[in-house]
Amino acid sequence: MKNLIGDIFQMKKKIIVIGGGVAGLSAGIYAQLNGFDSTIIEKNTQVGGLCTGWFRKGYQFDYSIQWLVGTRFGVFNDIYKETHILNEDVKVQDSSYHTTTHLASGKDFTIYTNIEEWQKYLIDNAPEDEKAIRKMCKHMNLCKKLEPFEMPPSLRTPIDYLKALKRSFWSLVTILRFKKMSCKEYLQKLNFKSPWIKEGLVDNYKDDKYSSIAFLLMLSWYTQKNAGYPMGGSLGVAQRMENRYNSLGGKILLRQEVKEVIVENGKAVGVELSNGERLMADYIISCADLHFTLYNMLKGQYLSPKIKQAYKNWDIFSSIVQISIGINATLTTDFPIQITHFQKEIGKTKISHSYRMINYSYDPTIVPEGKSTIAIRFNSPYEIWEKMSKEEYLEEKKKIAQLGREIIEQHYPGFSEKIEVIDVATPLTTVRYCNIWQGAYQGFNPTRANISKQLGQTLPGLGKFYLAGQWLYPGGGVPQSTQSGKWAIQLICKEEKQKFVSQSK
Numbered sequence: 001m002k003n004l005i006g007d008i009f010q011m012k013k014k015i016i017v018i019g020g021g022v023a024g025l026s027a028g029i030y031a032q033l034n035g036f037d038s039t040i041i042e043k044n045t046q047v048g049g050l051c052t053g054w055f056r057k058g059y060q061f062d063y064s065i066q067w068l069v070g071t072r073f074g075v076f077n078d079i080y081k082e083t084h085i086l087n088e089d090v091k092v093q094d095s096s097y098h099t100t101t102h103l104a105s106g107k108d109f110t111i112y113t114n115i116e117e118w119q120k121y122l123i124d125n126a127p128e129d130e131k132a133i134r135k136m137c138k139h140m141n142l143c144k145k146l147e148p149f150e151m152p153p154s155l156r157t158p159i160d161y162l163k164a165l166k167r168s169f170w171s172l173v174t175i176l177r178f179k180k181m182s183c184k185e186y187l188q189k190l191n192f193k194s195p196w197i198k199e200g201l202v203d204n205y206k207d208d209k210y211s212s213i214a215f216l217l218m219l220s221w222y223t224q225k226n227a228g229y230p231m232g233g234s235l236g237v238a239q240r241m242e243n244r245y246n247s248l249g250g251k252i253l254l255r256q257e258v259k260e261v262i263v264e265n266g267k268a269v270g271v272e273l274s275n276g277e278r279l280m281a282d283y284i285i286s287c288a289d290l291h292f293t294l295y296n297m298l299k300g301q302y303l304s305p306k307i308k309q310a311y312k313n314w315d316i317f318s319s320i321v322q323i324s325i326g327i328n329a330t331l332t333t334d335f336p337i338q339i340t341h342f343q344k345e346i347g348k349t350k351i352s353h354s355y356r357m358i359n360y361s362y363d364p365t366i367v368p369e370g371k372s373t374i375a376i377r378f379n380s381p382y383e384i385w386e387k388m389s390k391e392e393y394l395e396e397k398k399k400i401a402q403l404g405r406e407i408i409e410q411h412y413p414g415f416s417e418k419i420e421v422i423d424v425a426t427p428l429t430t431v432r433y434c435n436i437w438q439g440a441y442q443g444f445n446p447t448r449a450n451i452s453k454q455l456g457q458t459l460p461g462l463g464k465f466y467l468a469g470q471w472l473y474p475g476g477g478v479p480q481s482t483q484s485g486k487w488a489i490q491l492i493c494k495e496e497k498q499k500f501v502s503q504s505k
């Protein structure tokens with residue numbers, strides 16, 4: 001009875017979460033688990049942000065997750081269970097192949113997800129490089145023990161660092177050794193002789209900034225079967241998180257865009273929506289695009305030196321075009337992700353590197369029976385798109401749809417006639433839906449300049465305000481984004497002097 005009266009009279013603190021992407025949904029879930037009264041404000045008609053999917057003529061097209069680090073164990077896996085990104089009903093698919101590249105010289109180059117299998121394949125096909133191949137695979141294996149921290153930097157104790165050192169010593173040594181090296185430099189240093197490896201691997205990483213660590217870590221996660229694909233895809237992930245949040249009593253306001261964060265006496269006290277309505281709260285967490293948050297909602301008034309220098313010096317991901325295609329035929333493949341190099345100009349878009357084709361036949365939960373769903377993605381510079389007139393834009397989309405048809409015909413001769421729907425999502429689509437800065441769909445590119453850096457979750461001179469989301473961590477991705485939502489609530493709990501919990505009571 002005493003507790004009940006206590007609960008009734010104890011006013012719950014209010015948290016407004018801006019943005020219902022995976023970071024916002026995660027922040028909302030942990031806010032509810034910790035006894036706050038939270039509301040997520042999302043500008044779209046559905047939550048998920050970039051982690052989404054959509055329906056056209058009976059086909060489901062997916063936009064994000066190909067691999068999810070932490071599907072089997074570890075700190076990210078705990079978050080997936082707590083937020084219901086994964087539960088006992090979700091099957092995780094661990095593919096044997098990472099990608100297969102169709103090389104201009106004619107031969108294919110496959111990256112296996114298992115390091116030992118890949119090593120054998122490489123040595124079988126390029127015995128002259130055995131020493132270099134073994135060295136590279138050894139470095140990947142050494143990175144296997146790396147495990148992310150559970151807590152945000154300001155809440156870690158020296159014991160946390162000692163534990164990490166003990167657990168991940170050799171991984172950390174390897175990372176320190178190569179962290180200043182780009183992948184291009186790393187591969188060049190291995191001095192491969194085989195023209196096949198040079199074309200299939202070295203040329204694939206010709207960007208002279210992309211981090212060697214990002215490359216080494218990738219297979220270290222895959223080989224442990226800890227980077228699978230959750231059946232149901234990105235939309236399934238977002239929907240499960242939404243259900244989890246709703247079941248904990250959270251509120252979601254859809255179709256509402258935050259225009260401004262209201263600040264009084266150096267503290268965030270509420271938000272103003274684009275319809276002029278003002279909503280007040282004890283804490284604000286922005287999980288929306290970082291640039292939009294800083295320069296639009298906060299008018300550039302609360303920038304840390306680190307953030308300023310990140311926008312000035314760090315590379316961002318290229319914006320992309322995705323052609324989603326529904327085909328009335330079953331097109332199966334052993335290699336679900338194929339990369340094809342080509343140089344082509346389509347209207348105003350110059351594709352200078354390659355396109356990636358994903359055949360979703362491995363996920364029967366999103367592909368209608370007897371049909372196929374294929375996505376083709378390629379980089380396309382944002383500058384081209386932002387200058388287009390409406391007419392030019394529609395024309396460009398038409399040309400790209402036609403390219404999609406041609407690509408299907410090349411890979412699956414005779415089947416372009418069976419295409420029932422083609423949907424083209426451009427860099428402007430990403431900006432229109434999610435306010436993504438320059439359409440950079442995973443935020444800052446992980447390069448040798450920033451691979452071990454992250455931007456903080458608070459801003460100088462602004463109290464009661466936290467940041468979360470992909471832009472705080474070079475490389476972005478669902479794991480880091482969802483973790484940042486959890487961390488924001490851990491930081492608020494600390495401020496409120498209450499114990500953080502990650503499970504329902």
Ligand SMILES: Cc1cc2nc3c(=O)[nH]c(=O)nc-3n(C[C@H](O)[C@H](O)[C@H](O)COP(=O)(O)OP(=O)(O)OC[C@H]3O[C@@H](n4cnc5c(N)ncnc54)[C@H](O)[C@@H]3O)c2cc1C
Nearest residue numbers: 019021022023043049050064066067258288469470477478
């Ligand atoms: C093609 C593609 C492939 C990817 N592949 C992978 C992968 O294989 N593995 C992986 O882990 N990650 C992948 N990612 C990245 C991953 O999807 C993102 O890093 C992650 O979803 C980002 O989540 P977020 O919540 O930080 O940001 P967002 O998804 O951008 O969410 C922000 C939300 O805020 C909303 N918003 C913005 N401004 C406002 C406003 N003013 N008011 C209200 N709401 C607002 C937006 O609508 C959006 O819903 C991929 C992404 C793409 C696009």
